[in-house]
Amino acid sequence: xxxxxxxxxxxxxxxxHSLAYSRYAGPRRSPxxxxxxxxxxxxxxQLRQRGVKVALLLGVLLMxxxxxxxxxxxxxxxxxxxxxxGGAQSNPAQLAAIVREGEADVLSMTLRTQFLPTFLxxxxxxxxxxxxxLMAGAFQFHFSRPVSPGRYLAGRMLSxxxxxxxxxFGTLLVFALERLAFQxxxxxxxxxxxxxxxxxxxxxxxxxAVALGVSSLTRRKGLSQAMFAAIVFAGWVLFRSLGALLRxxxxxxxxxxxxxDAMVSQFNGDSPLxxxxxxxxxxxxxxxxxGSLGLAAWRLSRAEVNRG
Amino acid sequence: xxxxxxxxGVSKWYGAVLGLRDVSVQIGAGITGLLGPxxxxxxxxxxxxxxxxxxSRGEVRMFGRQVPDTEVFRxxxxxxxxxxxxEELTGREFVAHLAEISGYGRAxxxxxxxxxxxxxxxxxxxxxxxxxxxxxxxxxxxxxQAILHEPEVVLLDEPMTGLDPLGRAQMVALIQSxxxxxxxxxxxxxxxxxxxxxxxxxxxxxxxQLLAQGDLHAIRGLIDRHPHHLAIRTPKPRELAAALAPExxxxxxxxxxxxxxxxxxxxxxxxxxxxxxxxxxxxxPLLALTSPDDNLAAxxxxxxxxxxxxxx
Numbered sequence: 001x002x003x004x005x006x007x008x009x010x011x012x013x014x015x016x017h018s019l020a021y022s023r024y025a026g027p028r029r030s031p032x033x034x035x036x037x038x039x040x041x042x043x044x045x046q047l048r049q050r051g052v053k054v055a056l057l058l059g060v061l062l063m064x065x066x067x068x069x070x071x072x073x074x075x076x077x078x079x080x081x082x083x084x085x086g087g088a089q090s091n092p093a094q095l096a097a098i099v100r101e102g103e104a105d106v107l108s109m110t111l112r113t114q115f116l117p118t119f120l121x122x123x124x125x126x127x128x129x130x131x132x133x134l135m136a137g138a139f140q141f142h143f144s145r146p147v148s149p150g151r152y153l154a155g156r157m158l159s160x161x162x163x164x165x166x167x168x169f170g171t172l173l174v175f176a177l178e179r180l181a182f183q184x185x186x187x188x189x190x191x192x193x194x195x196x197x198x199x200x201x202x203x204x205x206x207x208x209a210v211a212l213g214v215s216s217l218t219r220r221k222g223l224s225q226a227m228f229a230a231i232v233f234a235g236w237v238l239f240r241s242l243g244a245l246l247r248x249x250x251x252x253x254x255x256x257x258x259x260x261d262a263m264v265s266q267f268n269g270d271s272p273l274x275x276x277x278x279x280x281x282x283x284x285x286x287x288x289x290x291g292s293l294g295l296a297a298w299r300l301s302r303a304e305v306n307r308g
Numbered sequence: 309x310x311x312x313x314x315x316x317g318v319s320k321w322y323g324a325v326l327g328l329r330d331v332s333v334q335i336g337a338g339i340t341g342l343l344g345p346x347x348x349x350x351x352x353x354x355x356x357x358x359x360x361x362x363x364s365r366g367e368v369r370m371f372g373r374q375v376p377d378t379e380v381f382r383x384x385x386x387x388x389x390x391x392x393x394x395e396e397l398t399g400r401e402f403v404a405h406l407a408e409i410s411g412y413g414r415a416x417x418x419x420x421x422x423x424x425x426x427x428x429x430x431x432x433x434x435x436x437x438x439x440x441x442x443x444x445x446x447x448x449x450x451x452x453q454a455i456l457h458e459p460e461v462v463l464l465d466e467p468m469t470g471l472d473p474l475g476r477a478q479m480v481a482l483i484q485s486x487x488x489x490x491x492x493x494x495x496x497x498x499x500x501x502x503x504x505x506x507x508x509x510x511x512x513x514x515x516x517q518l519l520a521q522g523d524l525h526a527i528r529g530l531i532d533r534h535p536h537h538l539a540i541r542t543p544k545p546r547e548l549a550a551a552l553a554p555e556x557x558x559x560x561x562x563x564x565x566x567x568x569x570x571x572x573x574x575x576x577x578x579x580x581x582x583x584x585x586x587x588x589x590x591x592x593p594l595l596a597l598t599s600p601d602d603n604l605a606a607x608x609x610x611x612x613x614x615x616x617x618x619x620x
Contacts, residue, residue: 028411031378041405045396048437137390141453144358144386145409146378 034147038155042129043162051124052163059117059167066113067174074102074182102183104268106175106192107199111264113171115257118164118207119232126160126211127228128221130296135219149300153212153293160208168204172196195267203260206289207232210256213292216299232256249273250280259284311336312461312492313357318366320352320516327352328363329516335494339487341503342496343608344513350496351389353513354463357494358386370461382411385459387450389466395439399430402438403453410457424456425449429478443470451482461492468499480505500608512611519611528607535559535572538579541596542587545569551590555582567595 046052077098133139133156142152176193180186214227235255243252249272253262262281265271273280311334320327328349344350355361356368359376368375371383394402400421407417425434428448433441441449447470454462464483468476480502487493487507497503503510510527512519520527528536542548549561549569557575564570573579576599587594600606 026416027413029408029413031411034409037405037408041394041397041401041408044401045394048396136393137388138394140355140358140360140386140388140390141406142409143360143376144381144384144388145406146381146411147409148378 031146031148031151034151035154035158038142038147038152039158039162042125042155042159046125046159046163049124052121055117055120055124056163056167058120059114059171062113062117063167063171063174066109066171067178070105070109070175071178071182073105074178078182099183099188102179103188103192104270106172106179107196107264107267108261110168110172110175110196111199111203111260114164114168117167118204121164121167122160122204122207122211123225123228125163126156126208127215127225129156129160130212130215130300131219131221131224135221149297153296153300156212157205157208157293160211161204164204164207165200168200169197172200199260199264199267202263202285206256206260206285206292209289209292209296213295216296250277253281254284256288259288312371313494314367314369314372315353315356316367316369318353318356318363318368320349320356320361321364326516327361328356328513330366331513331516331518332366333511333518333521335492335511337490337492338509339483339493339495339507341507341510342494342513343498343500343503343510344519345612346498347515348513349516350513351465352516354386354388354465354494354496357461357463358384382457383460385454385457385462387447387454387462387464387467389469391443391446391470393438393441393446393449396437398435398437399425399441399445399449399452400434402449403434403456406453407456412457420456421452424452427455428452428482444472444475447471447475447479451479455486459491462486462494464493464495466496466498468497468502476502512608514612520607524607527611528601535574536576536579537599537601538571538573538576538583539564539596539598539600540569540571540583540594541567541598542569542592542594543567544592547590548587548592551586551592552583555586557582 133142143149172193176189176196179192180189184192210231211224211228214231215221215224217227218224236257239255239258240252243249253259253273259281262271262273263285266273266278266281271278313335315331315333318331319329331349331353342350342353352361356363357370357375359381370377370380373380394405397405400418403425404414404417404421407420408414410417412420422434425431425448428451430445430448430452433445438446438449447467451464451467454464467479467483471479476499483493483495483506495503495506504524508524509522510524511521512527540548545563545567549563552558552569552571553561557573557578558571559574560572562570562572571579571583580597583597584594601610
């Protein structure tokens with residue numbers, strides 16, 4: 001016989017769910033993260049492209065070769081002077097000059113080691129970036145969302161220079177560690193690394209800005225890449241020739257590559273430019289970078305013009 | 309109808325080419341079909357809503373705010389006509405990327421990308437690169453990225469292009485479900501049958517101008533130039549024709565086969581009510597009563613022919 005219970009039988013329950021639209025009210029990320037998001041996915045996509053992989057491999061190879069070469073260059077005088085085994089016997093002035101020269105090498109050699117891979121990567125990832133987005137219709141995906149042209153451009157800047165930045169900083173770090181191992185004090189190595197970081201930033205920002213600037217002018221990726229290459233190489237040849245013709249060293253510092261090289265010379269204290277002319281490389285860098293970014297921003301603010 | 313989207317005297321020129329000419333139209337919640345032949349200005353109209361194209365004259369408003377507007381864009385989903393994507397990314401990465409741009413965190417963006425790709429039927433292909441996708445799969449991916457952030461307004465530019473019959477049926481069902489959820493869905497399409505299945509609310513553009521807007525039946529009723537056709541299936545078509553001939557609403561009568569009478573009328577409402585009564589009075593059985601030109605294809609044909617100054 002069943003035991004009687006005082007608990008009432010459960011009354012039937014039901015629920016009607018509304019299928020009407022309800023707006024998402026959860027947390028949203030600040031739009032300031034948009035450039036990082038654009039850059040992250042672009043870098044991810046770039047890494048799957050053969051050209052980028054080849055350029056990165058080339059960069060790593062050059063880094064290994066130059067690191068070995070610079071290691072020998074810095075290690076030999078150190079060993080010869082006996083600095084590693086009680087450098088007090090050496091001439092301190094001579095030793096200081098060797099150290100100074102070595103630290104200057106870090107700046108110039110970082111740029112030289114990675115110039116070709118950097119050029120190729122910026123050419124591949126930057127010079128065609130906006131053109132490729134125009135062709136792919138990425139504007140339609142991006143700008144129908146809360147993405148401003150400025151944030152889009154910032155994302156493209158980061159993605160144009162991301163892999164080059166990684167290569168250059170890797171090279172810089174290896175050189176700084178070698179300095180620390182052979183000649184420099186920790187402070188000297190840190191100083192060389194810091195100045196090197198500034199130089200890498202200057203070079204990559206100007207190259208990327210110009211790449212994006214020309215890329216915003218056309219939806220033809222090949223054409224924008226050709227324009228970028230022409231600005232880098234033809235500009236270098238043009239201003240070199242003009243400088244030689246006019247016998248004015250500052251003219252040689254006006255092109256995209258030489259303005260950063262000239263600033264490296266200034267950091268290293270061996271620049272031929274003095275007085276007011278010492279500002280010319282920095283001004284040239286500013287004109288290239290700000291002018292190109294301004295051009296790209298203007299073109300993006302009138303995005304429909306880019307539709308061809 | 310309370311307008312979600314509003315065009316006020318919008319004109320757009322591409323240099324010397326006219327894209328839109330003085331278009332004023334209001335679109336409310338539910339599904340609206342945006343129709344017109346190639347070059348009619350459908351894509352331009354949609355791009356004006358997304359802010360990608362700026363009107364040369366006039367205003368576009370969404371939720372009462374003038375486009376472009378960042379807040380409006382949070383509430384907008386757009387699937388463009390283009391078929392090129394970030395080819396190196398997988399479908400899931402592509403959609404998650406756009407989810408993150410819409411403001412979701414990384415984990416939430418990935419979760420939403422997975423869910424929305426499943427909703428559009430791409431669950432088995434979402435981890436493949438977009439470069440390997442077929443045209444139909446790209447259409448679904450575009451729709452997925454348009455609805456992943458739960459927008460109130462969804463603009464779909466030719467969403468049926470490239471889909472197989474099954475894919476089209478699924479896409480229609482999906483778009484209908486978006487409309488049923490109370491969203492404002494604007495679908496531009498050439499495929500009139502499928503638009504007709506989705507909605508009776510249409511906007512017709514022709515050569516950049518607004519040709520018609522509103523309910524399909526109401527628009528058909530306004531087309532006086534072409535008499536309405538009424539197809540009557542009956543075993544006694546000649547008896548029925550004789551009975552209908554004296555009626556004032558009848559413009560013409562035509563026999564089709566042995567069991568069908570085609571009636572042309574300029575007063576379809578009166579015709580619909582009178583035919584069964586007259587048939588009953590004369591003892592003529594009616595098997596079927598249909599209106600072959602009260603459909604989107606016929607209305608579209610009449611409208612565009614009228615705009616060209618032609619005749620049916």
